[in-house]
Amino acid sequence: MQPDEALARLDRALRVTPDRRLSVLEEIGADLSALASELRRSGLSPSAAHAQAARRLLPDEAAITALEAAHAPERTRAAPIVWLMRWERVAALALTASLTAWMALGAGREGLRAANPFVWVEVGLAGLLVANWATAGLKLWLGEDLRREERRRYGQRHAGLIVAAFAAGALGTAVEAYALIELAGATSPPILWGGVARLASTAALGLAAPVLGLLAWLSLTPRLVRYERIEARIRRLFVARPPRFRNGGREP
Amino acid sequence: MQANLSKRINELLVLSVLQRGPAHGYQVALSVEEETGGTFSFQHGTLYPILHRLEADGLVSGVWSDGDRRRKTYAVTDAGREYLDGETGALEHEFGVLLHLLRDTSHAA
Numbered sequence: 001m002q003p004d005e006a007l008a009r010l011d012r013a014l015r016v017t018p019d020r021r022l023s024v025l026e027e028i029g030a031d032l033s034a035l036a037s038e039l040r041r042s043g044l045s046p047s048a049a050h051a052q053a054a055r056r057l058l059p060d061e062a063a064i065t066a067l068e069a070a071h072a073p074e075r076t077r078a079a080p081i082v083w084l085m086r087w088e089r090v091a092a093l094a095l096t097a098s099l100t101a102w103m104a105l106g107a108g109r110e111g112l113r114a115a116n117p118f119v120w121v122e123v124g125l126a127g128l129l130v131a132n133w134a135t136a137g138l139k140l141w142l143g144e145d146l147r148r149e150e151r152r153r154y155g156q157r158h159a160g161l162i163v164a165a166f167a168a169g170a171l172g173t174a175v176e177a178y179a180l181i182e183l184a185g186a187t188s189p190p191i192l193w194g195g196v197a198r199l200a201s202t203a204a205l206g207l208a209a210p211v212l213g214l215l216a217w218l219s220l221t222p223r224l225v226r227y228e229r230i231e232a233r234i235r236r237l238f239v240a241r242p243p244r245f246r247n248g249g250r251e252p
Numbered sequence: 253m254q255a256n257l258s259k260r261i262n263e264l265l266v267l268s269v270l271q272r273g274p275a276h277g278y279q280v281a282l283s284v285e286e287e288t289g290g291t292f293s294f295q296h297g298t299l300y301p302i303l304h305r306l307e308a309d310g311l312v313s314g315v316w317s318d319g320d321r322r323r324k325t326y327a328v329t330d331a332g333r334e335y336l337d338g339e340t341g342a343l344e345h346e347f348g349v350l351l352h353l354l355r356d357t358s359h360a361a
Binding site: 023024026027028029030031032033034035038053055056057058059060062063064066067069070071 | 276294298299300301304305321
């Protein structure tokens with residue numbers, strides 16, 4: 001296995017915070033090339049020197065587990081956090097269902113009967129936004145590890161939910177506006193004002209969910225940007241090595 | 253017991269090598285193997301968790317040097333020296349007891 005490839009594999013396997021991952025990879029990468037150079041000077045062929053350096057210094061599965069234990073933040077070892085990390089989807093669904101149920105209970109039986117269906121779609125989407133934000137935040141702040149692919153997945157999901165929430169809000173508002181226009185000529189002012197209030201509250205909810213969802217995601221961005229920068233440095237480690245390490249162990 | 257003993261021996265090997273002067277991780281691995289005639293060696297990256305744990309416990313300190321490439325050098329701390337002295341004495345005593353028992357048993361047989 002090529003040293004770059006081996007380091008990249010170690011990067012994928014090692015579940016520690018990105019800054020610690022960077023320092024472990026930098027240290028092992030530098031030691032690998034220094035040891036391989038020493039072994040070459042002592043008469044070994046480049047490929048044999050590499051193989052021997054890798055055998056000594058590249059952590060196997062047991063060493064990776066020991067490294068993770070040495071670098072794990074204390075709080076991530078707590079049982080509830082381990083459970084949440086493992087059952088992230090279940091936790092997200094439970095959060096969404098609880099939020100929707102809480103809103104439904106708040107609305108009461110009358111409210112449920114009278115509500116515009118798009119409002120309930122909006123409530124469900126708001127719940128999913130909260131769940132997506134909470135699980136990403138949990139991994140970022142408590143687990144302190146959210147890989148590039150995961151960050152992208154959470155980000156895309158959040159963006160999709162924001163667009164869907166905005167669309168549901170717009171459709172709900174349109175339905176309420178249409179109902180209000182139908183009422184306009186025929187009904188008394190109190191009923192008309194009731195319609196206006198429903199229109200306003202549907203529009204407010206339709207705007208609040210995507211805007212708050214966006215703001216919530218923005219609250220995660222400083223850490224996301226920091227992780228992105230650290231991972232860019234990690235990626236540079238794999239491409240900035242001397243050519244002999246990218247050339248099957250042969251001298252350039 | 254076995255895991256604990258092996259952990260202690262590994263820590264003492266690392267500390268004793270570092271007591272002679274600061275070194276990079278791979279140099280520690282080479283020194284341990286050379287100085288013990290190959291009886292003890294660190295393979296498959298087992299050295300790094302030990303070094304990092306010792307560093308977290310304040311028994312060694314790791315310093316990054318900036319050059320073409322960042323490299324980490326380890327040195328033993330005062331607490332590490334103290335730990336090495338204490339643990340060496342304790343291990344000496346434990347092995348003494350063990351060897352005494354084993355010799356007695358083999359003589360009796």
